Amino acid sequence: MSLECGVFHTRYESDMGLRPWPMQRIRLAVFAVFVLVFPFVAGPYWVDLANQIAIATVGAIGLNILVGYTGQISLGQGAFMAIGAYTAGLLTLNLGLPWGVSIALACVFTSLAGTFFGLPSLRLKGLYLAIATLAAQEIVEWAMTHWTAVTGGTEAIVIPAPRLFGVRLNSTFAFYWFGVLMAAGTALFAANLFRTRMGRAFVAVRDQDIAASVIGVNLFRTKLLAFATSSFFVGLAGAMIAYYRTIITWERFTLETSIVYLAMIIVGGLGSIRGSFFGAVLITLLPALINNAGRALQDTAPVVANLLPYAQQAVFGVVIILFLIFEPKGLSKLWGNVKDYFHVWPFAYRRG
Amino acid sequence: MPVLELRDLSLRFGGVTALAGFGMEVHNGELLALIGPNGAGKTSVLNCVSGLYRAQEGTITLTEPDGASHALHRLAPHRIAALGVARTFQNIELFKHMTVLENLMLGRHVHMRGGVLSGGLYLGRQRRAEIEHRRYVEEVIDFMNLEPLRSAEVGNLAYGNQRLVEMARALALDPRILLLDEPTAGMNAEEKESMARFILDVQEERGVTVVVIDHDIDVIMDISDRVVVLDFGRKIAEGTPDRVRNDPAVIDAYLGRTRETA
Numbered sequence: 001m002s003l004e005c006g007v008f009h010t011r012y013e014s015d016m017g018l019r020p021w022p023m024q025r026i027r028l029a030v031f032a033v034f035v036l037v038f039p040f041v042a043g044p045y046w047v048d049l050a051n052q053i054a055i056a057t058v059g060a061i062g063l064n065i066l067v068g069y070t071g072q073i074s075l076g077q078g079a080f081m082a083i084g085a086y087t088a089g090l091l092t093l094n095l096g097l098p099w100g101v102s103i104a105l106a107c108v109f110t111s112l113a114g115t116f117f118g119l120p121s122l123r124l125k126g127l128y129l130a131i132a133t134l135a136a137q138e139i140v141e142w143a144m145t146h147w148t149a150v151t152g153g154t155e156a157i158v159i160p161a162p163r164l165f166g167v168r169l170n171s172t173f174a175f176y177w178f179g180v181l182m183a184a185g186t187a188l189f190a191a192n193l194f195r196t197r198m199g200r201a202f203v204a205v206r207d208q209d210i211a212a213s214v215i216g217v218n219l220f221r222t223k224l225l226a227f228a229t230s231s232f233f234v235g236l237a238g239a240m241i242a243y244y245r246t247i248i249t250w251e252r253f254t255l256e257t258s259i260v261y262l263a264m265i266i267v268g269g270l271g272s273i274r275g276s277f278f279g280a281v282l283i284t285l286l287p288a289l290i291n292n293a294g295r296a297l298q299d300t301a302p303v304v305a306n307l308l309p310y311a312q313q314a315v316f317g318v319v320i321i322l323f324l325i326f327e328p329k330g331l332s333k334l335w336g337n338v339k340d341y342f343h344v345w346p347f348a349y350r351r352g
Numbered sequence: 353m354p355v356l357e358l359r360d361l362s363l364r365f366g367g368v369t370a371l372a373g374f375g376m377e378v379h380n381g382e383l384l385a386l387i388g389p390n391g392a393g394k395t396s397v398l399n400c401v402s403g404l405y406r407a408q409e410g411t412i413t414l415t416e417p418d419g420a421s422h423a424l425h426r427l428a429p430h431r432i433a434a435l436g437v438a439r440t441f442q443n444i445e446l447f448k449h450m451t452v453l454e455n456l457m458l459g460r461h462v463h464m465r466g467g468v469l470s471g472g473l474y475l476g477r478q479r480r481a482e483i484e485h486r487r488y489v490e491e492v493i494d495f496m497n498l499e500p501l502r503s504a505e506v507g508n509l510a511y512g513n514q515r516l517v518e519m520a521r522a523l524a525l526d527p528r529i530l531l532l533d534e535p536t537a538g539m540n541a542e543e544k545e546s547m548a549r550f551i552l553d554v555q556e557e558r559g560v561t562v563v564v565i566d567h568d569i570d571v572i573m574d575i576s577d578r579v580v581v582l583d584f585g586r587k588i589a590e591g592t593p594d595r596v597r598n599d600p601a602v603i604d605a606y607l608g609r610t611r612e613t614a
Contacts, residue, residue, distance in 0.1 A: 012483045012490075189472035196471030196478055197457075197464045204447050204458050211445035214402045215525065216433035216462035229468050271449070 054179030056280035062233030068270035070226035071206030079140035082253030084238025099162035114231020144250035269332025278331035361410035388582035403429035436528035448507035459524025
């Protein structure tokens, strides 16, 4: 089995591939097989978690495009997911549009809303921009709960289940395939984006915006495009939640959602697509694992078990703090370290 | 016919005057050095040309070979870059989390097409464009001898190499005019010599008009065709290196004397 040594690319096309080395392709194949087999061997509880991970992956990649890759901090994730969810749901409910059309329109609409709320980024950077996006979050939250005529206010909206060829798509098993497709598509799109012209411009704006402008990057356009692209996928994640749960409530899209997603990409790895996935996995599984631990300890150590639900938030915080201290580049970097070790194995030197 | 003409530039920051009616011409294909004591306004001139600063008064005109002229003092930095004006910075402004290759590919930004959608889908046209421009970038890498560093992350490179990468990124833009802000700052004698050779190669082999700022007078006098001397935001002398070297106004400016007390 060949690792990186001894592989020589003789054409730019093969050198520029997303997975230029055989080992990477093998890893991807193994993962693909796992994904294909998983819902047949795992129980509905775990498939449901996988669905949540798929949705979170789409949302986290979306947020990472903006925060990790373009360096524009956003606290408006919850708001943009809400716009995606409500738009998709209301289009189906009020206009009777098919779910596919509603989702597409929801993505486009969220993208426009994101661009609008991204306008302050042309003047504001860092924490100041974060506060401006916080305003977006507050405005949308207020609209969700008070604009009763449209959103139903604090009452939940129930939308009809999506169907494809007569099959209910929001069953745990059926949605799994939809979720995997969307997550994989989003990941592929983002991976392609960041190896081409516009994606590079996003990263250039993050790393050194003045140099980016003198090399020919239009900062105004690029920042707005980053907001548009990011919110497109965030809106998709929101719309996916709407159709998966078929119940839309404002409580899913609060400021806490924004923070949880930021935690996801920080723990997973800023500016990394696989990191977005790792973060989505960890942050989705963490509460579930703590719950399970609680249930397991119910008989043997009821005191600990009763405390665990309260510990959930604390554990969440501790995990983030530990990552910030010990591996600010997140799970993605840890995985990278493992790969680096085997990169030129059996030799000991590292790439680069 | 000057390729670049600066006329009566005045630039003030609050009460501080950076440029006071500065003007100069840059001729096609020449290597022009811009020198002067610290704080004379050299970098301000480059910043005005590349659109980072906007002078309160004065004009900057770029004339293309076909005679079309552009008022650079009204354009945004990215538009000026698209006209073929590239530059480096005194403090090295690279995209430090990207590889050398990606930094250079950004140099091709203005020559490439493709937005978010075509990039994300990576279908035929975008793929071909990436490969075609990769080929150009590889030529620049070859020119600057950067092959061993191609896939290294720029932030990890040694200082001297970062300067070379920054110059390579500017060259990837295939510039008509290259502005170099202290390209040999912080380098040892050997690095300076090799940088000087690169600058000469850029001018001679690639036919690029070069405007260079540097404090190393020896390097400047060796390589430049013409020298413009600035002091307190004004041009105090201009001409061949030899003439400028012996100009009393220049000697005064550098030694800090005034004509009256001398």
